[in-house]
Amino acid sequence: MDFALFLQLLANAFLPTALLVLSSFAIILIFKTSTTTNFAQGMISTFGAYVTALFFSKFGIPIYWSILVGVVFGFLVGVFVDRGIIRRAKIVTPVGKQMITMGIVLILLGIIPLFVSFAGDIQVPPIVSGSVRLIYDEVRGYYRVIISNHALVALIISLAILAILFFSLKFTRWGLAVRATANNEKVASMMGINTKMITAVSWAIAGGIGSLAASFLAGTMSLLTTSEVGMMTTVQIQGFLAAVLGGFSTFHGPVVAAFIITITRSFSDYFLSQYSTFIIYGIVLLVVMIKPYGLFGKKVIKKV
Amino acid sequence: MNFKNTMHRIGLFVKKNAYAHFVVFGLLLVVVNLLRGIVFNNFFVNTVGIFLIFSIAVLGFYVLLGYGGLASLGTSSFIGLGAFLARYFVHVLNMPFMIGLVLIMLIGIILGVGVGFISLRIEGMYLAIITLAISEIVVALFRLTALNGLTGNFNGVSMPRKSILFGLISLTTENMFVVIVIFFVIIMALVYNLTKSPVGRAMLSMKNSESAAQTMGVNLLKYRILAFVVASVLAMVAGFLYMFNQRFAILTEWNLNMSLNVLAAVVIGGTASIWGIVGGGFLIFGINAFLKNIDVFVKYPSLTLIFNGLLMIIVVLFYPGGLSQLYFKSKYYVTAWLKERKAKTALKKGGNQDEVTAQN
Numbered sequence: 001m002d003f004a005l006f007l008q009l010l011a012n013a014f015l016p017t018a019l020l021v022l023s024s025f026a027i028i029l030i031f032k033t034s035t036t037t038n039f040a041q042g043m044i045s046t047f048g049a050y051v052t053a054l055f056f057s058k059f060g061i062p063i064y065w066s067i068l069v070g071v072v073f074g075f076l077v078g079v080f081v082d083r084g085i086i087r088r089a090k091i092v093t094p095v096g097k098q099m100i101t102m103g104i105v106l107i108l109l110g111i112i113p114l115f116v117s118f119a120g121d122i123q124v125p126p127i128v129s130g131s132v133r134l135i136y137d138e139v140r141g142y143y144r145v146i147i148s149n150h151a152l153v154a155l156i157i158s159l160a161i162l163a164i165l166f167f168s169l170k171f172t173r174w175g176l177a178v179r180a181t182a183n184n185e186k187v188a189s190m191m192g193i194n195t196k197m198i199t200a201v202s203w204a205i206a207g208g209i210g211s212l213a214a215s216f217l218a219g220t221m222s223l224l225t226t227s228e229v230g231m232m233t234t235v236q237i238q239g240f241l242a243a244v245l246g247g248f249s250t251f252h253g254p255v256v257a258a259f260i261i262t263i264t265r266s267f268s269d270y271f272l273s274q275y276s277t278f279i280i281y282g283i284v285l286l287v288v289m290i291k292p293y294g295l296f297g298k299k300v301i302k303k304v
Numbered sequence: 305m306n307f308k309n310t311m312h313r314i315g316l317f318v319k320k321n322a323y324a325h326f327v328v329f330g331l332l333l334v335v336v337n338l339l340r341g342i343v344f345n346n347f348f349v350n351t352v353g354i355f356l357i358f359s360i361a362v363l364g365f366y367v368l369l370g371y372g373g374l375a376s377l378g379t380s381s382f383i384g385l386g387a388f389l390a391r392y393f394v395h396v397l398n399m400p401f402m403i404g405l406v407l408i409m410l411i412g413i414i415l416g417v418g419v420g421f422i423s424l425r426i427e428g429m430y431l432a433i434i435t436l437a438i439s440e441i442v443v444a445l446f447r448l449t450a451l452n453g454l455t456g457n458f459n460g461v462s463m464p465r466k467s468i469l470f471g472l473i474s475l476t477t478e479n480m481f482v483v484i485v486i487f488f489v490i491i492m493a494l495v496y497n498l499t500k501s502p503v504g505r506a507m508l509s510m511k512n513s514e515s516a517a518q519t520m521g522v523n524l525l526k527y528r529i530l531a532f533v534v535a536s537v538l539a540m541v542a543g544f545l546y547m548f549n550q551r552f553a554i555l556t557e558w559n560l561n562m563s564l565n566v567l568a569a570v571v572i573g574g575t576a577s578i579w580g581i582v583g584g585g586f587l588i589f590g591i592n593a594f595l596k597n598i599d600v601f602v603k604y605p606s607l608t609l610i611f612n613g614l615l616m617i618i619v620v621l622f623y624p625g626g627l628s629q630l631y632f633k634s635k636y637y638v639t640a641w642l643k644e645r646k647a648k649t650a651l652k653k654g655g656n657q658d659e660v661t662a663q664n
Contacts, residue, residue: 031429037429037432037433039560039564085617085621088621089620089621089624091624092624093624094429095375095571096571096620096624098567099567099568099571099572099616099617099620100616100617100620100621102564102567102568102616103568103612103613103614103615103616103617103620104613104617105561105564105613106609106610106612106613106616107609107610107613107614107617108613109561109606109609109613110606110607110608110609110610110611110612110613111606111610112606113604113606114604114606114607230559233559233560237436237440237560240433240436241433241436241437243433244430244433244434244437248429248430274447274448274449275448277440277441277444277447278441278444278445278448281437281438281440281441281444282441284437285434285437285438285441288426288430288434289422289425289426292425292426292427292430293430294430
């Protein structure tokens with residue numbers, strides 16, 4: 001394998017990495033503050049992308065602003081799910097919360113076809129068109145490495161957002177409150193932290209960055225029709241796997257695992273073609289068998 | 305007089321015996337099948353058939369989640385594996401129906417034991433996601449070109465309706481329904497038996513507190529493996545019947561949503577009673593039988609999904625114990641109301657207040 005191929009395979013991982021780091025952060029954020037796995041993460045994000053597409057195609061708003069509208073929409077859906085539904089439950093168990101998110105998946109699966117039939121032909125364009133070309137091969141007469149600008153910008157935006165989020169988690173009052181809530185919700189609320197607010201904001205952030213990721217993904221598709229409803233499913237499943245691989249006990253674990261998964265995936269796609277998925281999930285399975293709490297996890301001690 | 309007496313005895317037996325309830329339920333379903341085209345349209349009966357098939361997988365999941373306390377998101381791949389292997393064994397290798405079934409159950413046992421061993425190492429949410437990974441691995445295997453003969457990749461596989469059961473009964477749509485009902489009733493009885501046995505109680509103690517169960521001498525490994533074996537065998541049997549009923553299967557169908565639907569059926573049903581589980585299964589897999597008769601739902605098919613989702617959220621929000629809780633609660637209110645009414649009428653007749661309370 002020469003340097004050019006290495007670079008190209010790395011570049012192929014840009015867009016998947018951008019999507020996966022955002023999704024796995026959203027999953028871990030909700031898991032830490034609400035102790036549930038959010039099955040609706042992918043669906044809420046997808047809905048955000050459809051809203052972005054509607055604003056871009058039908059109202060003629062520039063793509064950056066349309067994406068912002070989609071993100072705000074994702075925010076609102078997230079807040080609604082937490083405040084409007086989960087908080088109203090009489091007794092909430094983690095499985096109960098999962099079922100609620102599952103119900104939301106079904107509702108959105110039903111709403112999106114109606115949405116499309118009213119909106120007509122909608123699409124999300126790439127944020128930036130064109131591509132960066134590197135390493136010119138003089139013998140064969142083409143560039144060996146082609147990086148799409150869309151993927152590059154998507155990766156930069158995602159990493160910037162994650163950097164801001166991790167910085168706030170570490171150094172702001174909000175971050176301290178989130179970490180306290182994640183540690184022990186009851187004690188945190190006794191210490192005067194508005195845990196309900198923290199949870200709602202977590203759902204909002206998850207919805208928002210999810211929508212951003214879905215809009216990035218939709219940028220590589222021509223038209224958003226009813227058949228693109230499941231576009232985020234694979235990302236979501238990989239997000240869960242990243243969370244397991246990195247461990248649910250830290251915020252950074254899943255994000256690091258997301259990098260590992262997408263980059264390994266890009267290389268194995270090239271060298272192993274159809275056995276790729278099989279190998280990746282097999283590796284995750286093996287690692288988790290050896291380290292049951294993930295790469296960065298800590299053992300939880302159980303009491304009777 | 306003697307005849308009347310016997311009938312009364314039979315009536316009492318049916319009323320008291322749980323297994324008799326299952327048989328009566330099965331007989332009612334057979335009657336529904338006989339009235340196909342007369343009272344119930346074809347779509348209705350077929351949807352009920354599909355509901356029964358998936359309910360078999362749901363019953364397996366009921367043992368796993370409701371008694372073992374173990375969550376799995378890999379059910380769909382087991383159903384899919386059962387379906388593909390059913391076609392391969394019976395159609396491609398020309399095995400008899402029953403031998404194919406036994407082979408599939410054996411494979412289910414082996415896989416269940418494997419997952420059970422994994423479950424001893426990994427727990428809770430991790431386990432659910434790891435089973436999701438296992439399911440993804442199985443689906444990735446289905447996609448391999450080497451296995452195209454088994455799964456047909458993205459084209460799916462179909463099977464002609466030539467299979468004969470015991471060399472006597474051809475499996476037409478009508479007969480297949482009866483076969484499904486027989487399977488369903490037998491499996492329901494077996495699962496009921498399991499949950500009421502010492503094994504079921506041991507599992508329940510494991511669900512409530514693993515450490516406490518271990519202290520009382522419950523062998524965690526044994527019961528976890530058993531729970532996974534029951535779930536995977538029943539899922540594969542469901543897939544087996546699915547293939548014979550639908551005569552077509554495609555790998556994209558065995559996705560996360562299908563596994564979540566099975567999970568949802570158990571949660572909506574509530575784990576207090578086996579009938580709740582059947583009700584939950586009907587709400588998830590069979591509600592179309594009724595909804596498709598309403599014009600709005602025919603015009604916008606996706607409204608069915610919205611309806612299902614709302615129903616699910618409402619049940620989880622207000623009845624965390626599921627449909628069985630709803631049933632027991634309403635039964636309690638109705639009996640309380642009846643008692644009160646009885647007391648009031650007794651009062652009106654001029655009875656003594658003390659007498660009435662004494663009666664109650």
